[in-house]
Amino acid sequence: MPRRGWVLPSYYWALLALLYLPILVLLLFAFNDSPILVFPLRGFTLQWFRELFATEALMRSLRNSIVVAAGSSMVATALATAGAIAFVRFEFRGKGLFMTVALLPLYVPFVVLGVALLLWLSTIGVPRSLLTIAAAHTVVGFPYALLILIARLVGFDRHLEEAAMNLGANYWQTLRRVVLPLIAPAIFAGWLTAFTVSFDEFAIANMVVGREPTLPVYLYSQLRMTARLPRVIAMAALIMAITLTIFFALVWLRRRVFSGGRAMRAIRPGPAGLG
Amino acid sequence: MPRQSRGRLWALIAAPSLWLVLFLVLPLLLLAAYSFRAGVGGALFRDWTPTLEQYRILFATPAFLRLLVMSAGIALVVAVLATLLAYPVAYYLVFRIRERAGVYIVLLMIPFWISYLLRVMAWKVILGEGGAVNSLLLSLGLIHEPISALFYSRLAVIVTLVYVWTPFVALPIIATLYRIDRALLEAASSLGATPRQRFWRVTLPLSLPGVIAGAVMVFIPTVGEYVTPSLVGGSSGAMYGNIIFDFFGRSANWPLGAALAVVMLLLTLALVGATSRISRVERFIG
Amino acid sequence: MIASFRRLAPLSLLVLLAVLAVACAKEKRPAATPLSPDATGTLTVLDWAGYEDTSMFVTFHRAYPKVTVSVAFGESDADIFGKMKAGTDACVFHPYSGWQHFYVRDGLVAELDTTRLSHWSEIPARFKALGQVDGKQYFIPWDWGYTSILYRTDKIPGGVDSWTALFDPKYKGHISMWDDGPGAVAIATYVKNWDETKLSDAQLAEIERMWTSQRPLNRFYWTGEPELVQGMASGEIWLAYAWQGAYNTLLGQHVPVAYAQPKEGRNSWVGLYGISSKCQTPDLAYGFLDEKLTAAQGVSLISSFAYGHVNPAAYQGVTDSNIVRALSLNDPTVLERTKFTPLVTEADRDHFGQLWARVKAAQ
Numbered sequence: 056m057p058r059r060g061w062v063l064p065s066y067y068w069a070l071l072a073l074l075y076l077p078i079l080v081l082l083l084f085a086f087n088d089s090p091i092l093v094f095p096l097r098g099f100t101l102q103w104f105r106e107l108f109a110t111e112a113l114m115r116s117l118r119n120s121i122v123v124a125a126g127s128s129m130v131a132t133a134l135a136t137a138g139a140i141a142f143v144r145f146e147f148r149g150k151g152l153f154m155t156v157a158l159l160p161l162y163v164p165f166v167v168l169g170v171a172l173l174l175w176l177s178t179i180g181v182p183r184s185l186l187t188i189a190a191a192h193t194v195v196g197f198p199y200a201l202l203i204l205i206a207r208l209v210g211f212d213r214h215l216e217e218a219a220m221n222l223g224a225n226y227w228q229t230l231r232r233v234v235l236p237l238i239a240p241a242i243f244a245g246w247l248t249a250f251t252v253s254f255d256e257f258a259i260a261n262m263v264v265g266r267e268p269t270l271p272v273y274l275y276s277q278l279r280m281t282a283r284l285p286r287v288i289a290m291a292a293l294i295m296a297i298t299l300t301i302f303f304a305l306v307w308l309r310r311r312v313f314s315g316g317r318a319m320r321a322i323r324p325g326p327a328g329l330g
Numbered sequence: 331m332p333r334q335s336r337g338r339l340w341a342l343i344a345a346p347s348l349w350l351v352l353f354l355v356l357p358l359l360l361l362a363a364y365s366f367r368a369g370v371g372g373a374l375f376r377d378w379t380p381t382l383e384q385y386r387i388l389f390a391t392p393a394f395l396r397l398l399v400m401s402a403g404i405a406l407v408v409a410v411l412a413t414l415l416a417y418p419v420a421y422y423l424v425f426r427i428r429e430r431a432g433v434y435i436v437l438l439m440i441p442f443w444i445s446y447l448l449r450v451m452a453w454k455v456i457l458g459e460g461g462a463v464n465s466l467l468l469s470l471g472l473i474h475e476p477i478s479a480l481f482y483s484r485l486a487v488i489v490t491l492v493y494v495w496t497p498f499v500a501l502p503i504i505a506t507l508y509r510i511d512r513a514l515l516e517a518a519s520s521l522g523a524t525p526r527q528r529f530w531r532v533t534l535p536l537s538l539p540g541v542i543a544g545a546v547m548v549f550i551p552t553v554g555e556y557v558t559p560s561l562v563g564g565s566s567g568a569m570y571g572n573i574i575f576d577f578f579g580r581s582a583n584w585p586l587g588a589a590l591a592v593v594m595l596l597l598t599l600a601l602v603g604a605t606s607r608i609s610r611v612e613r614f615i616g
Numbered sequence: 617m618i619a620s621f622r623r624l625a626p627l628s629l630l631v632l633l634a635v636l637a638v639a640c641a642k643e644k645r646p647a648a649t650p651l652s653p654d655a656t657g658t659l660t661v662l663d664w665a666g667y668e669d670t671s672m673f674v675t676f677h678r679a680y681p682k683v684t685v686s687v688a689f690g691e692s693d694a695d696i697f698g699k700m701k702a703g704t705d706a707c708v709f710h711p712y713s714g715w716q717h718f719y720v721r722d723g724l725v726a727e728l729d730t731t732r733l734s735h736w737s738e739i740p741a742r743f744k745a746l747g748q749v750d751g752k753q754y755f756i757p758w759d760w761g762y763t764s765i766l767y768r769t770d771k772i773p774g775g776v777d778s779w780t781a782l783f784d785p786k787y788k789g790h791i792s793m794w795d796d797g798p799g800a801v802a803i804a805t806y807v808k809n810w811d812e813t814k815l816s817d818a819q820l821a822e823i824e825r826m827w828t829s830q831r832p833l834n835r836f837y838w839t840g841e842p843e844l845v846q847g848m849a850s851g852e853i854w855l856a857y858a859w860q861g862a863y864n865t866l867l868g869q870h871v872p873v874a875y876a877q878p879k880e881g882r883n884s885w886v887g888l889y890g891i892s893s894k895c896q897t898p899d900l901a902y903g904f905l906d907e908k909l910t911a912a913q914g915v916s917l918i919s920s921f922a923y924g925h926v927n928p929a930a931y932q933g934v935t936d937s938n939i940v941r942a943l944s945l946n947d948p949t950v951l952e953r954t955k956f957t958p959l960v961t962e963a964d965r966d967h968f969g970q971l972w973a974r975v976k977a978a979q
Contacts, residue, residue: 063422067434070419074441074497077452080462084455092455094465130349138346145339153343156350159358161547162602164554166571167361167591168354170578174364174588175357177702194353197346226338255446258557262578266689274447278561284451291448298443302436387970397977459852478789482836565793565834568976576976581797581969582694 078295085289092284103289110286116273117290120254123185123269127192128200128249134193135200135245136238140230142201143208158198168195169262176263184265191259196249203248207241358595365588384589394573398594401570405552407488409545412495413503417541420503421533435504438497446494450561453490457481457562482564490558499544506540507533546605550598570594651680651903658684659900662696662706665689671916676907683900700724700892707895708904710758713746713886713957714798714965720749725890728753732902735909735927743926746886746956755888756905759917760924762944762954763799763883765876766858766866768848776876779807781855783826788833790854792847795837797972798965800827803857806880806955813958820971827975837976841865848873864922864942875942877953884954887923918943 081092088098107113138157142150160168172191176183211234219229235242257271264272277287366380388394419438423431441449456462457480464476480486510533518528556571563569570590577587663672668687670677677685688706690696693715700709701722711719719725730736730753736744739757747755767776771790782791782803793800804823805812815823835853838844841862847853848862849871856862863875889908891901907913914930917923922942925931931945944950960968 063418063426066418067422070415070496071437074438074493077456077493078441078444078449081448081452081455092460094460094462134346134349137342141339141342141346145335145342147339147343153347156355157346159354162550162598163358163595164551164571164598166554166556166574167595168357170574170587170591171357171361172353173578174584175353175360177698178360180702190353193349197350226334251442255442257447261557262575271445271447274445275557278447278451288448291444295440295444299440302440306433391970391974391977393974393977393979396979400979460850478835564836565831565976570977573973573977576973577969580692580694580795581966581973582692582698583966583969586970 081288082292082295084285085292087285090285103285104293107286107289107293113273113277113286113290116268116270119185119267120270123189123192124250124253127189127253128196128246130189131193131196131249132200132242132246135197135204135249136235136242138197138201139204139208140234142205143211144213157201160195161198165195165256165258169259172259173262182265183263185267185269187263187265188260188269189253191263192249192253192256195256195259196252199248199252200245203245204238204241207238211238361588362592364585365592367585367588369585384586385593387586388589388593394570394590397568397573398570398597401553401555402597404484404488404491404569405549405555408491408495408552409499409549411488411492412499412548413541413545415492415496416500416503416544420500420507423500424504424507431504435501438500441497447557447561449494450490450558453486453493453562454481457486457489481562482567484563484567486562486564487555487559487567487569490562491552491555494558495548495552499548502544502547503537503541506537506544509540510536542605546602550602553598554594651899653680654682655680655900655903656682657897657900658686659708659897659904660686660688660706661904662688662690662699662704662709664710665691666921667710669920671920673904673907673913674916675910675913676904679907680900680903683903685904703894705894707892707897707901708889709892710887710889711755712888714960716747716755716888717749717959718962719890720754723893725754726893726895726898728756728891728905729902733906733909735906738911738929739909739926740928742951743886747888749959755890756909757886757926758889758908759887759921760884760926761922762860762875763857763885764860765855765878766844766848766863766873767855767876768851768853769872769874771851771854775874776855777879779803779878779880781876782857783807783830783833785833787854789835790852791830791834792836792838792844792853792856793830793834794857795839797968797970798960799857800972800975801968802883802957806878806883809880813960813964815964820967824971824974827972828978831975831978845869860942861922864938867938867941877950882950882954883957884951885957886926 083096084092085103086099086101087096088100088102089096138153141147142153168191172187173183176187181187215233215237216229219233220226224232255271256269257275260269260272261275268276274287277284363378365384366382367378368381368383423434427434454461458464459476459478459481461481463480464473467473468476514532514536515528518532523531554571554574555569556575559567559569559572560575563572571594574587574590574594577583577590581587666672668689670685673685676683688699688704690699690709693712696709696711697715697718700706700719701724728747733756736756743757743760744753746757747753765776765779765781767781769775772787781787782793801815801820801823802812804810804826805815807826808819808822810819835847836843838847838856841859844853844856844858844862845865848856848866849869858875860875863873866873889905891898891905895901909927911925911927911929911933914925914927915933917925918930918934918939919936922939924943934940934943934945940946
């Protein structure tokens with residue numbers, strides 16, 4: 056029975072305000088006419104946005120991050136799909152061990168993972184580069200993608216596979232033409248999660264970075280240089296604006312195209328109605 | 331298992347297993363092995379005679395052990411605070427907003443789309459000597475000098491970490507609350523329980539395993555945190571992760587750093603093992 | 617399957633022999649030939665961030681325009697040493713004073729034939745000596761600078777004349793020390809007038825106690841000069857352990873700062889260039905080192921970073937008054953009162969690092 060209380064709603068909105076406040080305050084400085092981030096504010100300017108696009112190192116690090124995130128998330132999702140199918144459909148003795156190792160990145164502090172990888176790369180003589188960051192991020196994104204896919208496959212009707220094979224398809228064709236298309240939304244969700252994790256990841260990237268930085272690594276190096284900060288904040292403002300736009304576009308698209316949100320529910324196979 | 335199935339299984343499991351071994355298992359094993367090395371530094375893995383020297387140094391240095399305990403303490407405070415702050419939000423969204431909760435959740439998550447580093451630095455803008463809080467208090471005449479303890483301090487580390495984690499930990503709590511069988515709540519009502527009793531006697535206890543799992547998900551990464559302390563912690567806000575990072579960077583004492591890392595790893599794994607009886611963390615993803 | 621394996625075996629043996637032959641052939645050191653202006657090839661240099669710019673080897677580039685200089689980066693002396701030990705393909709590398717003997721001890725650096733350096737005679741003997749280990753010349757000195765206390769003259773009108781100021785409770789919350797164990801130990805030895813290379817356990821314990829009690833006075837430990845510059849410019853930091861580059865930067869920003877002349881003496885450090893013992897292009901390497909010593913290159917270094925150069929003729933080309941102040945170029949006696957960083961054993965360096973970790977970890 057719905058209660059018309061005011062406590063909980065006020066709490067939610069107050070917390071939300073508190074969450075956004077530091078960000079909004081920070082974003083003020085994207086338009087502030089001063090290179091240092093101190094109050095009082097000095098005046099409105101768009102120069103930081105102009106400088107942002109002119110800063111080659113910043114744009115290059117952004118591009119690096121996108122490439123690394125896209126690459127590592129693709130590999131992570133591909134591996135996770137194969138691993139999830141194996142885990143759900145087959146029985147084998149190492150199942151528990153596989154799961155434990157696969158989920159290890161969730162339980163190991165990133166600083167430990169970072170130094171372990173640093174040590175490893177140094178021992179086998181592989182120089183640090185964007186590739187090493189991507190390899191590290193694949194490991195980090197893998198458990199997320201794996202769990203999403205396992206959850207999806209558990210609810211997947213086995214009979215569909217059997218039917219396809221009865222009709223003459225071999226196992227791999229069945230996978231490719233029946234299973235994969237039907238779990239595609241979950242694959243996409245896994246990929247998106249792994250992408251997000253990689254894009255903003257700093258702790259490990261900082262330790263296995265080579266000559267080319269990713270965006271967080273570049274940001275960190277700039278955080279100590281006051282004159283460069285406003286354009287970095289300008290970029291944060293832009294990223295936020297772009298993401299919000301994409302999100303609202305997706306929401307609008309979903310309402311228009313997918314009636315009842317059935318297809319989107321496949322993305323989050325957990326509690327229906329929250330998605 | 332029929333031969334055909336075995337072939338398929340191998341084809342599927344080979345790639346992920348190989349990747350995990352190559353980029354996760356072997357590096358961690360190497361880290362552990364390195365911690366038994368006596369040599370001071372360098373990257374070469376030669377002339378290795380196992381020794382407990384690094385562990386001896388570690389356990390003979392009270393400062394390191396106390397810092398580990400302190401870091402765990404900070405992580406605990408952050409986890410508890412974040413969970414307490416997030417619980418009412420989760421409750422509100424699951425039991426009041428229900429079907430429309432999607433948008434509310436997204437609103438909660440949007441700050442995540444700003445770089446974690448910038449969200450941390452945002453606190454410098456708020457708590458720093460030239461920041462919003464101090465400027466406000468100064469202009470109101472409540473203080474005559476900026477309060478420097480707000481920033482570059484352990485307090486700043488805790489505040490920032492709670493801020494970063496609260497929206498994140500709301501998700502597993504939402505998932506847990508959602509899974510509570512409504513029939514149980516209805517049964518409680520029909521047996522005469524008031525809404526308050528219903529919450530304290532049914533909802534909360536049932537949600538506790540999931541809530542603990544969520545708190546563990548905050549606790550573990552926070553114990554090893556080094557980024558936030560390096561940005562906002564100042565001289566006294568260093569955490570255990572910073573010491574590990576230093577030994578692998580500037581000080582170049584990799585064996586000792588490895589030993590410190592192994593000790594922390596064992597601690598976190600033990601904790602996960604202990605709490606996994608109460609709750610399973612991996613339930614919440616997917 | 618076994619049949620094809622048998623066919624493969626002799627073939628792989630041949631390939632193996634060929635590879636071994638080539639590998640052994642490469643070991644032979646190429647004979648020394650003078651470098652012509654048309655010289656081509658690639659020279660790999662292991663250097664610090666910021667030194668990859670052509671202004672850092674401008675005369676070399678002008679003299680041998682067809683040679684490509686490829687720069688790999690090290691983040692710290694420990695990192696550079698680690699990379700050299702791990703076997704990087706860098707031919708030339710750039711460590712700083714206090715690390716020379718490690719490279720000699722591990723056979724990573726080749727002894728220099730100074731007759732191949734045409735500008736060697738222009739360098740003062742005092743600097744030449746800094747590149748020697750056990751009397752043999754292994755490195756050329758190149759860049760140098762001071763370490764002293766940088767302070768805001770408007771916040772500390774009385775001035776600073778001693779390293780003890782970094783430990784003064786009067787400045788609580790406004791001090792910034794460099795995040796480095798060996799650096800911290802060095803300063804403590806200046807205050808106590810002890811020998812950095814011969815510290816007893818009791819002395820080390822006292823140094824640790826000094827820095828542990830200093831920590832509550834310290835706002836943050838800076839890891840890079842930009843962080844320090846920002847802290848001083850905003851007024852949050854009143855005094856700090858600093859190199860003269862930060863002094864020069866702040867003067868350029870019109871911040872009221874001064875660079876102290878502590879009574880215990882300033883510290884000075886020297887950057888060195890050496891040729892790797894595994895270098896495959898020694899001609900290019902010698903040309904590179906030679907050109908680094910020229911006065912023209914010195915002017916470029918000084919104007920870019922406000923670092924000193926070892927060739928005194930370079931100072932004539934410096935007109936920027938801030939840089940002259942930063943490097944005390946007008947004070948010929950300053951070097952007499954300066955303590956150069958000594959050679960410290962690896963074990964000691966490690967102990968200093970652990971000491972600093974304990975200082976940071978102390979509760």
